[in-house]
Amino acid sequence: MTQASPDNLDITGCDREPIRTPGSIQPHGFMLTLSPALDVLQASANLAGWTGVDAGAAIGRPLAAAIGEAAVAHLALELGSGTLGQRPAYLGTVTTGNGQHFDVLAHAWDGLVIAEFESVMRAQPADFRHLYPLISDFLARVGDHASIPALTDLAARHVRSVTGYGRVMVYQFDPTGHGRVVAESKADDYDSYLDQSFPASDIPVQARALYTLSPIRVIQDANYEAAPLVPDVNPATGARNDLSFAALRSVSPVHLQYMRNMGTLASMSVSLIVKGQLWGLISCHNATPCQVSVEKRTACEQLGQILALCVESREDARELQFRLDVRRIMVEMLGRLTKGSDFIDNLSGVFPELLRFARAGGVAIVVDDRILTYGDTPNDASIRSLATWLAVHGHEVFHTDHLADAYPPAQELTRNASGLLALPISRIHQHYLLWFRPELVQTVEWAGNPYEKQAAANAPTSLSPRQSFAAWRETIHGHSLPWHAAEIELTTEFRSALLGIALERAEQMAELAEELGRANKELEAFSYSVSHDLRAPLRHIAGFSDLLIESAGSEDVAMRQRFLKNIKESARLAGKLVDDLLSFSQMGRAALRPTNIDMTDLVSGCIDKLALDIGQRKVDWHIEGMPVVCADPAFLHLAMFNLLSNAVKFTREREQAVIRITCDETADEFVFHVADNGAGFNPNYVHKLFGVFQRLHRMEDFQGTGIGLANVRRIIERHNGRVWADSILGEGATFSFTLPKQPINP
Template sequence: MTQASPPIDLSSCEREAIRTPGSIQPHGCVLALSPQGIVVQVSDNIEHWLGLSPAAALGRPLHEVIDAGAAARLAPELPAASERPSFASTVRLADRVFDVLVHRYDELLMLEFEAVQRAGAADFRHLYPLVGNFLLQLNDTDTVETMSARAADEIRAITGFNRVLVYRFDAEGHGHVLAESNDGHLPSYLGQRFPASDIPPQARELYAANRIRLIQDANYTPSRLLPPDNPLTGAPNDLSFAALRSVSPVHLQYMRNMGTLASMSVSLMVKGQLWGLISCHNAAPCHITFDKRTACEQLGQILALRVESREVRDELQFRLDVRRIMVSALGGLTQGANFIENMGNVFPELLHFARAGGAAIIVDDRIVSYGDTPDEAQLRELIAWLQSNSHEDLYHTDRLGAEFPPAAAYRQSASGLLAMPISRIHKHYLLWFRPEFVYTIDWAGNPHLKEAPAGAPTQLSPRSSFDSWRETVHGTSAPWHPGEIELAVEFRTALLGIALERAEQMAELAEELGRANKELEAFSYSVSHDLRAPLRHIVGFSDLLLESGGSGSPEKQQRFLTNIKESARLAGKLVDDLLSFSQMGRASLRPVQVDMNELVQSCIDRLALDIGGRRVEWHVADLPPIVADPTFIQLALYNLLSNAVKFTSRKDPAVIRIDGRREAAMTVFTVADNGIGFNMDYVHKLFGVFQRLHRMEDFQGTGIGLANVRRIVERHGGTVTAAAVQGQGATFTFSIPNSLPTVC
């Protein structure tokens, strides 16, 4: 059976309904049963295989459609059918032998009759020795490439395919061939890459759901389902888990272009994600029976588990090594009183920590650099861009020139950047730079070409060339490892702790000694009760990891790392807020005309990530302008709006109103919400440092945000008040004088 090759429109490839093709591959046939056991849907080739026309089969019970004895052998297996195909029995019908697969999906019981050449039943007894032999070949020191090569050899031995590839997907979705077993009939693709566009998103989703797929002959003519839609639901019949499911014409053309007429793929799932594929190819049509497919699927699952174990072990060792360097660097930072000098003394450790070629410290207008970095003017330009475009705890990229075009001029030293702000208010940064890493990629065909078949200039077809095509990549650095990013966040928390300690030492010399002492008492309480706990968790779980030395179970070590990460995040939040509160009383005000409408909108934009998919209705009045320090007023507004978002998390929709009015001496603003509110008996505690009116288990927070709001408003000469009804919402009101008092 040879299929014609009509023009294919690749522009709709990513929208193709591959789960509901309405047809099957013709090397078998399908009978779909209703819950009552009546045949309600068939493939149009059942007469060829079973000797009965579709019209004669529809509406009849199974035992009247196939041999009564065969129906009796199948009957015990049908009630236990699940959504994944399982082997029911081997039966002989119309002088042919069939493996019968059964699965229940989309309200139908699907029976798939696959024609086989053997006379007897499928024999699954060889599964155990195959799996056992494969496991014996693997050991804990094997690399992912070594394990993949052994799996490819085993699967080629089972299936007889000409070529078996094992490839993994990179961060951009391109497939990198790690291992290959080849009998020489087909070209080798070892070490080459297949572009992400070869597998559209909906195909990747199906690979993740259904772990194995066989195409016996790329030249097949599909057998249609009759009726075409699911007779029970009226919707197109979902064949996601059908072994005979027909595949995309685009993919069939792709196979023919590659010179393969039969293929099989086994999905490799690692940590719940599609990590890669075992892809099998044959130059001639080839059918692999269900028992052999099951053996291949089992080997694929074992390989995925061993890959996951290896990657987890390597990840843990990497994080332990980086943590040791971080601890060493932090030890050097506590030796003297001058923060910048201390940082300069540990520059070698800092470079080693981030595997960087250069680093720089920016404190206000002072810049200290070490190693291979951009010059001072370029650093100042980069910092200005970071202040305008990055508001996260860390910024990192391995393509700085693509995100900040002026950086292309110094890509040799700084194609990669890890930027750590040390202050939310001042221009304090620690920067790491990675040099350009020029590398080549060997593609299986030019991934940038789109080919038009003759006679159809507006149509696109799958690429026909798979000849090796080499691409040289410029302007990128070695990528930042997720472990480096997470440990850099911990490092930032520690730096902020050191900076906070310096700030508290200076606060002791301030004129307002009484108020400073009161805040230090609150700080001591926080260290005892809020900050000490997460830091103790970090130390404790780090000790456990160091003691295990990578020999413990990956699950336990993963749990330790998760606990460390969450504790570090909480400690970092506490220290950030404490530092911000401390700086608020010392930094000079720089009042200018402030457009409050723009300020509110910028805060709402920043809150978009916290809101996610929640429904939040913002009602913002036309707000009058004021004369104030825009940085401080924005921080106060952000704290009020962030609280409103947090305490309306149980409302759908959340409603937040921002209003403003100008009075004789003051301009008054209100922020009201329909959230959980609070008990007015405790309103006097609301603006104190580390005061919470709700349990931290219910609403996360440090109890510093509203203290910051009060300090900012009072430094402007204004006042702030709050009112609420429990369960109905809260209203915060603050006023700013129309004429600011003398401030510093």
């Protein structure tokens, strides 16, 4: 197959090319696909040129007919062992019947054994001694304090010294897919691309996916004529062969023309995979055809893996330090916000820290008719309009580094408000904490006009890849410094802390007014209840996140979807609890909303909620005689959940936990009992059991805050009921409560 000429290349669909199933190979070797019995099922059309055996004549015959008995004797054990993986393994160097020497790579994929034979001049096996000095020298120079730029520069120089390529670059992708050359080692007569950027369109999405899957790719001569496979379909699948992992896989004609336009006739790319994602490439270029032997490629691939691990450790350390710095500022602010009675005045008192917290140029507080600003901010009218827009769109935490793109009036605010981080501090009112970042004018130096390929794709006729790689500068306006993920996450945490402070202030104000005594009592009960219950969804999030991480290699999509659904539901519940708490503190009181409740359903819901805490434990549940009662479902659910959660917790040392939920009935009330066979408690201290923060067991034995049973008592008494407990230490406990049959007044 002859490579397409520049005049008949169509790049409009290069992101959809079948790059994994090209149907052909590069001709500096030949390929055979084999059955388990080592019969030849397919052969590349250039077989005769390398071995003297016609490809068609080899099909259906034993492997020896294609490469000779001596070569088969050397390879048969490993080729037929059934132990080959999906990554090509070097099986040695063989001499075919006509005296030609080949390095042999083989892997099992697509239902076949794929054997690749790369022509070499030597009869001896590859000498992997190249690997050790390269890796050992690189490790010796890495050091704990070497920066990522220093590491990438070192890697570029080492790879060039081993391979002999004229130019070696380390190329890093940004979140949008654009790449920038962050390190380079080159001969004097090669153009430099250091610090220049390449558009994402130069490496389509499917190509980046293949780089992630197969970490090394070599093109020995961009002017090659591809050798097709005979027959052209995989006999095991009836479709074209998937050559994703094949070293000889033929590449896109568009990419080959791209190389020629760049003045490059040979290339090698080594993928840098960081945390499972394609971080960048070690990209090697040579102006003339260049062969890189298997041992040198292996050395470069190993160096790439070590570089990726070093990058990951440096980025993790940098991320951790950044989070610690931001959290330190947040803790400092929170300490100052608890001093003083006016919450808004307290916020304005930490304006400098607020700027440092978000690396912002200006900050504003919007509370009802008040607007307080600090630093370089838009005027009050613009801020009020922005707050109205945020309220209409219902954003929780909103962030952007290009505000005008989401909010067109911000085109007039680019100087000091190109970026925005908005934090709502009320669910009911338009109360916002706003951080503004100024415009950061950026000049990006591209290796050629990045819009040339886009223009070509939109043209009415098919065009070749872009011709020019001369430096082309672009100035980008209207953007700010992007918001760091840690800043966004800690802003959400800061919001929760602010709500806690606001709640504390609301409690203090309620205590000053006797006529608000009832409201204060309900606020206290509700705040304890919600904060206690909030840990459950957070534990679910953490637990299912761990399960999701552990299942990262699993192909069970349904299981991972279930984990994600549970994480999302738990996060939603946690957010709802915090928001409900804020709403209650702002409204002044939380009225009971009694309704008819089927206690069987309520108890079953609590048990389902406890599933993650129970895990693999054996719990024998007995539910008997549950009636329909009139009560507030949210409060009663919380009370029952606390009782069942305690029963689960205190039976954990039992091989078989037994928990009974029963109900007796009198003329006036229902009497519920939750009995377990757990640790029990000393009945001499039962009077302390329902007090806030009272514990009858050591924290080391049974963890808990000591407010769960206090919550139960408050809730039941609010419903005009009673609560009590009985126990025999070491044999179990029974907790009981009553609910009146007559509907309660809300």
